[in-house]
Amino acid sequence: MPAGGRHCDVLVVGAGPAGLSLALSLAALGLHVAVVERQDQAAIAAPRDDGREIALTHGSMRILRAFGAAEGWGPEEAAPIRAAQVLNGRSARFLNFRAGADGCGPLGWLVANHRIRRALYRCARAEPRIELLCGRRIVEQAADARRAALRTEADGWLTASLLVAADSRHSETRRALGISARMQDFGRTMLVMRAAHTRPHAGTALEWFDHGHTIAALPLHGERSSIVLTVPAARAERLAALAPAQFEQRLNRWLSHRLGALRLCSGIHRYPLVAVHADRFVGPRFALVGDAAVGMHPVTAHGFNFGLSGQGLLSAALAGDLRAGRAIGSDSALALYQRQHRRRTWPLYHATNAIARLYSGDSSPARLAREVTMGLGARIAPFRRAVVRELRS
Numbered sequence: 001m002p003a004g005g006r007h008c009d010v011l012v013v014g015a016g017p018a019g020l021s022l023a024l025s026l027a028a029l030g031l032h033v034a035v036v037e038r039q040d041q042a043a044i045a046a047p048r049d050d051g052r053e054i055a056l057t058h059g060s061m062r063i064l065r066a067f068g069a070a071e072g073w074g075p076e077e078a079a080p081i082r083a084a085q086v087l088n089g090r091s092a093r094f095l096n097f098r099a100g101a102d103g104c105g106p107l108g109w110l111v112a113n114h115r116i117r118r119a120l121y122r123c124a125r126a127e128p129r130i131e132l133l134c135g136r137r138i139v140e141q142a143a144d145a146r147r148a149a150l151r152t153e154a155d156g157w158l159t160a161s162l163l164v165a166a167d168s169r170h171s172e173t174r175r176a177l178g179i180s181a182r183m184q185d186f187g188r189t190m191l192v193m194r195a196a197h198t199r200p201h202a203g204t205a206l207e208w209f210d211h212g213h214t215i216a217a218l219p220l221h222g223e224r225s226s227i228v229l230t231v232p233a234a235r236a237e238r239l240a241a242l243a244p245a246q247f248e249q250r251l252n253r254w255l256s257h258r259l260g261a262l263r264l265c266s267g268i269h270r271y272p273l274v275a276v277h278a279d280r281f282v283g284p285r286f287a288l289v290g291d292a293a294v295g296m297h298p299v300t301a302h303g304f305n306f307g308l309s310g311q312g313l314l315s316a317a318l319a320g321d322l323r324a325g326r327a328i329g330s331d332s333a334l335a336l337y338q339r340q341h342r343r344r345t346w347p348l349y350h351a352t353n354a355i356a357r358l359y360s361g362d363s364s365p366a367r368l369a370r371e372v373t374m375g376l377g378a379r380i381a382p383f384r385r386a387v388v389r390e391l392r393s
């Protein structure tokens, strides 16, 4: 542990959506936060469109509104999801989830990831208690029972009462601090793109598990959808190399022309499908948030929603330290955060991975199991109501 160095209350590694959200929550408690980011300022201030549309729950939207971040996009940039439909191959059975006419609003909203990042960056920039240190390379980190520290080439040593890793599912900080993680590589790649189509989607998100691929069509404003195609990794390369007209032809066929004639209106972004759950979320004077703690399979759209609820739990636990007059980052506060966040994420992490395996398997038993679970889900109304309630909480 270094003897000197510039001190702040909390050091956050990673100015992604989870790191910036945590910094904003901690600043609201009156804490001074330094966020250390590898990418340069321009890339963080105006993130490039990465093709991702993030399905935000009502709870996430409330948090983003409280930060002032939800003002960073107009109503035409947050597309409501009014219903969701899950289909299994050519089977006549399907699952339907509807928002209903109870005045509680849609199931959720789709907002582009780069818009969320840009809005959070603007809020963080306007907050005097947050220092953004972009374009930094971390060369060393350390933590003991009293404090944490990291060293960058540009700043020398920076010390804090707590160090938080928010540096993605492949977190280098998690590894440097000696925390192991379970990784599940699905051997598949997601191809993500936007498309215009001639038939309306009526605000319905479609998830279609078919033989050899899964295709999701997420409703955007106007007659446009975000298309997420999941295929074995080698096939993804071949598909992405097709001429746009050929690619569109396949999409139209796989969607059975449900959206009419579909035309690509963006480039194709590729994401290898790897899920991660860290074995611990905390240690002496350090914690993990966002994908560094739990990197979800996107099929149930929980990744950033968990990132937001997790940062809320950590900041609430640290508020407990402040109320008790303790230095923030006490063992008891970190243990509370770990317990609460694990209780929420662990069951859904494993359930999501099991669903993903079941629904992407092409063997006859997997197809039969899908048919049976789909039939049950379609018949059990309380199950469907519980899913809708969870999305709206």
Ligand SMILES: Cc1cc2nc3c(=O)[nH]c(=O)nc-3n(C[C@H](O)[C@H](O)[C@H](O)COP(=O)(O)OP(=O)(O)OC[C@H]3O[C@@H](n4cnc5c(N)ncnc54)[C@H](O)[C@@H]3O)c2cc1C
Binding pocket: 013, 014, 015, 016, 017, 018, 019, 036, 037, 038, 039, 052, 053, 054, 055, 056, 113, 136, 138, 166, 167, 168, 169, 172, 173, 190, 192, 228, 271, 289, 290, 291, 292, 296, 298, 301, 302, 303, 304, 305, 306, 307
């Ligand atoms: C196709 C797709 C669709 C998705 N859909 C949804 C959805 O519908 N709903 C949902 O909730 N989630 C969804 N997700 C998940 C969501 O995008 C992630 O959970 C979220 O982006 C994680 O945010 P993060 O801040 O933890 O990590 P990241 O977004 O990965 O940000 C990490 C930051 O840390 C920085 N960094 C990395 N290493 C270092 C280092 N060594 N030093 C300093 N900085 C570093 C990076 O530059 C980056 O800025 C989806 C993901 C994908 C791929």
